[in-house]
Amino acid sequence: MTCNFDKDELILKVLDGKASPEEILALSRWIETDSANEEYFNQLKKAWNLTSGPISSKEREEKEFRYYMNYIRSKRKIYRLRRIYKYVAIVILPLLVGVVYWLQRERMPEDVQSIPVVARIEPGEYKATLITASGSTISLLPSNQEDIQVDENISVTNGQDGIAYDNVKGSVGSLQYNTLQTSRGGEYAVTLSDGTRVYLNAASEMKYPVMFDERKREVYLSGEAYFEVTKDTNRPFYVVTDAVRVKVYGTKFNVNTYSTRGIQTVLVSGKVGVRGKGSSEEYMMKPSQLAEFNDKGVFKGIREVNPTAYTAWRDGRFVFENESLEEILNSLSRWYNVDIIYGNEEVKRYHFTGHMEKYESIDIFLRAISKMVGVDFTIKDKIIIVTE
Numbered sequence: 053m054t055c056n057f058d059k060d061e062l063i064l065k066v067l068d069g070k071a072s073p074e075e076i077l078a079l080s081r082w083i084e085t086d087s088a089n090e091e092y093f094n095q096l097k098k099a100w101n102l103t104s105g106p107i108s109s110k111e112r113e114e115k116e117f118r119y120y121m122n123y124i125r126s127k128r129k130i131y132r133l134r135r136i137y138k139y140v141a142i143v144i145l146p147l148l149v150g151v152v153y154w155l156q157r158e159r160m161p162e163d164v165q166s167i168p169v170v171a172r173i174e175p176g177e178y179k180a181t182l183i184t185a186s187g188s189t190i191s192l193l194p195s196n197q198e199d200i201q202v203d204e205n206i207s208v209t210n211g212q213d214g215i216a217y218d219n220v221k222g223s224v225g226s227l228q229y230n231t232l233q234t235s236r237g238g239e240y241a242v243t244l245s246d247g248t249r250v251y252l253n254a255a256s257e258m259k260y261p262v263m264f265d266e267r268k269r270e271v272y273l274s275g276e277a278y279f280e281v282t283k284d285t286n287r288p289f290y291v292v293t294d295a296v297r298v299k300v301y302g303t304k305f306n307v308n309t310y311s312t313r314g315i316q317t318v319l320v321s322g323k324v325g326v327r328g329k330g331s332s333e334e335y336m337m338k339p340s341q342l343a344e345f346n347d348k349g350v351f352k353g354i355r356e357v358n359p360t361a362y363t364a365w366r367d368g369r370f371v372f373e374n375e376s377l378e379e380i381l382n383s384l385s386r387w388y389n390v391d392i393i394y395g396n397e398e399v400k401r402y403h404f405t406g407h408m409e410k411y412e413s414i415d416i417f418l419r420a421i422s423k424m425v426g427v428d429f430t431i432k433d434k435i436i437i438v439t440e
Contacts, residue, residue, distance in 0.1 A: 063093055106411040173412045173431060174389045176254055180240035182215065185228040185262070192240060193230075202230055206262055214241030219387050227261045234275070237389030239365075244271070247282040248289065251366045254386040276308040278366045281322075295349035299325040299334065310379070310386075312379055314346045327351075367424060368410045370417070377402040377425060381436065388414050390431075395439035399427050 062079050083090050093103055182190040184202045189251060197211035206228075209216050215232070232242055236255045240359055243249055245263045252258055256275025264270075271288040281289045283302025291298040298307060303322020309315050317326050319341050325334040328349030337343055346351040352389045364371040365383075372380050378400035381392045387410060394400060402425045408417045418436070419428045430437040 059092070080413040096243075154284075172416050172436060173388050174237075174412070176237040176239060176389065178214075178240055179234070179238040180215075181233045181235070183233065185230065202262060203228060208262075214243065216243040216244040218243050218247050219264060221244060227263075227265060229259050229261055231257060231259045233257045233438055235389075236386050244269075246284060246287075246289075248408060249280040251278040253277060253365055260422065273307055273309065275310055276306070276365075278306045278363055280304050295329050295347050296345045297329070299329055300326075301325075306359075306366075308362070310382070312376075312382065314344050314352060315349075316362070317343045318357060318359050319343075320359045320363060364407075365410065369407060372405060373406050374403050376400060376407050377404060377421070377427070377438070379420070380404060381438070384414060384417070385436075389433045389434065390414075393435060393437050395437070399438055399440060402427065 253276035289300040304320040
């Protein structure tokens with residue numbers, strides 16, 4: 053059946069919720085007249101779904117376009133080039149303009165299939181291990197509101213806000229260090245003796261003095277942490293990693309040592325200077341900038357970023373902006389305490405943009421990635437298997 057309307061434009065108008073009752077009725081009648089019309093509608097609806105959820109990867113865009121072209125050829129219909137380019141403009145270009153759609157449960161595409169699951173995977177929780185200067189190991193939970201003896205003469209408090217040293221009870225002589233550790237599937241917060249708040253992400257470790265001395269404030273980090281540093285012009289604050297030292301002038305910032313790209317420092321507010329291990333050159337950062345070093349401490353550059361994408365984990369969210377699948381799954385691995393196995397190396401380089409709450413089921417996020425990036429996930433014995 054031939055139609056006296058532009059079916060592509062009408063279908064998109066209906067899917068966008070902008071069609072009048074008369075237009076909806078006209079499209080419905082056109083679909084019902086021929087099964088080929090229904091198939092054509094479903095093909096364009098699948099393409100529309102790609103622009104109504106998280107940004108898909110370049111690989112996914114190309115894959116869907118190939119599917120569409122194969123569909124056209126299989127029907128042996130002749131479409132003018134302008135019609136094909138019109139499809140590209142409708143489907144591909146919106147994906148490339150960089151508009152971010154937040155991933156939400158109620159907006160998941162209806163045709164997304166469930167992920168094969170053999171074992172249930174739970175999100176992480178607030179928990180940590182404290183190692184005192186004497187070597188004692190203490191398990192920490194925010195529900196255990198109590199004073200903790202970290203040394204013979206020193207006690208600190210633990211509770212809903214994490215462990216706090218800003219009201220140390222007892223006397224401190226020379227510098228004594230405690231170490232706070234989080235495992236995969238855990239995170240915790242600590243208030244240091246100067247009032248600085250540190251939020252430790254999963255699979256991380258920070259060594260710090262029970263009381264800072266009068267010259268400087270220095271902590272040692274492995275993993276990822278978000279800092280809210282109390283300003284003290286007389287005592288600079290330093291965050292030291294294996295490859296980088298961050299000098300702080302009273303500010304909010306994030307340090308990540310387990311990115312595949314190297315050591316990253318993201319400045320939210322205030323002022324910091326960063327330099328590589330063994331280097332005397334300090335690079336000053338402005339808010340909304342990211343400084344990057346390789347794991348040997350060699351400076352790679354500073355660039356403008358959206359800090360939220362790097363600090364949202366502290367607020368209970370995952371935010372990924374055009375991030376590689378490898379980086380995304382590494383983050384999920386640490387938080388959900390799972391291992392990742394890839395069917396091939398190529399899929400690690402696929403990219404995805406999306407958002408989810410950290411305490412949601414991991415299945416929701418994996419389904420979205422599967423739909424948009426074009427990979428399959430199987431969960432077995434706390435192992436996520438990724439295949440094309």
